[in-house]
Amino acid sequence: MIYVVDGLNADLHGELLDGMFRLRARVFEGRLGWDVEVRDGRERDVFDSIDPAYIISVNDAGRVVGCMRLLQTTGPHMLSDVFSSILDGEPPLRSPTVWEATRFCVDTRELGAGRSRNSVSYVTSEIMIAAFEYGMAAGITDAVAVMDPIMDRVMRRSGNGPYGYLGSAKPMGKVVALAGLMDCSQERIDRIREFSGIRHDVCQPERTDIAA
Amino acid sequence: MALNIIDLSTVPADAENLTSFLDQLCNQLDLDFASYAMVDPFHGSVHGYANYPDTWKQHYMQRGFQNIDPILHKASRSIAPVDWTRFERDDLFAKVFHEAVDFGITPQGLTVPIRGPFGEQGLLSVTRNCKQGEWEKVRRHMIGDLQHAAVHLHDSVMSSSTLARLLLRPQLSEREREILQWVAAGKQQQDIACILAISDRTVEVHLRSIRTKLGALTTPQAVGRAIGYGFISPQ
Incomplete structure (x- = not known):
């Protein structure tokens, strides 16, 4: 089950966000060895304070098992301010219809191989x-x-790899990091659904009692 | 942009041109009203433009709604356009729109939040009074155009300040320059993809980025501006 959490509904989803920051600490500091700041077992950076949107996956036990962070490329984002090495020092893309996805990870400790839930x-x-x-x-x-590269491989294996890359892969902790381009289209969504067998609505409906 | 609309990068971003932009946007997308607001990060002042009836604008200011309107104070916390149904249970939204209805303004609308390179924020809001099903269709159809219109409007207002214009000198990447140089040489998108051994869509996404950075509505216009900046050479 997926929750979309942004600056408007974040106060309703404190526990989810906390679970996500803990997962990110385990993945990015622990497994990938990136130079990220972890405090009290939670990984957060400056971009978490400028109201990004989060895609958060929760398993049947209510545990956060995956996440992704989204920002507009018209404003401050990681490729413009932090990851410029990946772009070989070049300025990043800027477009009203292109978003940046970062901190994309899943919990490999909780999740197994195969294609089950x-x-x-x-x-x-x-x-x-x-x-x-x-x-x-x-x-x-x-x-x-x-x-x-592991995430890149998981996506390519499912027939949903990026259609292009920007800059070049750069060492980042124990592995390298790279910037892939993906079309945000119905065709791609259909391919992912076809591969995964997921036919239902993945998102929890938006709650509208945000400011009540 | 698919819209045929006043190009704010070629005219002064004054109240008259900004209001005509909003009028044309409403005409072409079949909307009732449009408004734009931004906080100037250099002066801390709020700039707002709208084609709402003057009576509503006056009433809005008199009641001090700009201090409580959740559209102005909350929508910028989203990265996606915010349909006003998200404010359905917000008492302050109800308060503002309870009175707006008397001025012929519907609470059916959405706000496109824009974030600029300095973290400065702008908001383009539009309304349309129609059945909900129709609204959803209209919304899906216009959302891409609205995103482009919002950033065009925002960048134009931003660069109307001299300091911002100096800071905002566009920065093209080497790949973007290379692609635009091939466009200037008369190459088609597919040819360029072939020459550079990248996908068509990668060329396309770079071209879109180039247009945004140069404040250009069309690729030929972007070529002209890039030559003006000395980013590429005329053929």
């Missing part, structure tokens, strides 16, 4: 379906995603 593959697909549907509804046509 509790697999890396399923949760990756679920997050991507939600992110692309959310993007399409917002008029977004493409996404640039900063990711590690």
Whole structure:
């Protein structure tokens, strides 16, 4: 099950966000060895304070098992301010219809191989379906995603790899990081659904009692 | 942009041109009203433009709604366009729109939040009074155009300040320059993809980025501006 959490409904989803920051600490500091700041077992950076949107995957036990962070490329985002090495020092893309995806990860400790509900593959697909549907509804046509080679491979294996890359892969902790381009389109969503067998609505309906 | 609308990068971003932009936007997308607001990060002042009836604008200011309107104070916390149904249970939204209805303004609308390179924020809001099903269709159809219109409007207002214009000198990447140079040489998108051994869509996404950075509505216009900046050479 996916929750889309943004600056408007964040106060309703404190626990989810906390679970996500803990997952990010385990993945980005622990497994990938990136130079990220972890405090009290939670990984957060400056971009978390400028109201990004989060796609958060929760398993049947209510545990956060995957996430992704989205920002507009017209404003401050990681490729413009932090990851410029990936772009070989070049200025990043800027477009009203391109979003940036970062901190894309799944919980490999909780999730297994195969394609069941509790697999890396399923949760990756679920997050991507939600992110692309959310993007399409917002008029977004493409996404640039900063990711590690494992995530890149998981997506390519499912027939949903990036259609292009920006800059070049750069060492980042224990692995490298790269910036892939993905079209935010119905065709891609259909392919991911076809591969994963996910036919239902992946998103929890938006609650409208945000300011009540 | 598919819209045939006043190009704000070629005219002064004054109240008259900004209001005609909003009028044309409403005409072409079949909307009732449009408004734009931004906080100038250099002066801290709020700039607002709208084609709402003057009586409503006066009433709005008199009641001090600009201090409480959740559209102005909350919508910028989203990265996606915010349909006003998200404010359905917001008492302050109800308060503003309870009175707006008397002025012929519907609470059916959406706000496109824009974020600029300095973290400065702008908001383009539009309304249309129609059945909900129709609204959803209209919304889906116009959302891409609205995103482009919003950033065009926002960048034009931003660069109307001299300091901002200096800071906002566009920065094209080497790949973007290369692609635009091939466009200037008369190459088609597919040819360029072939020459550079990248996908068609990668060329397309770079061209869109180039147009945004140069404030150009069309690719030929972007070529002209890039030559003006000395980013590429005339053929």
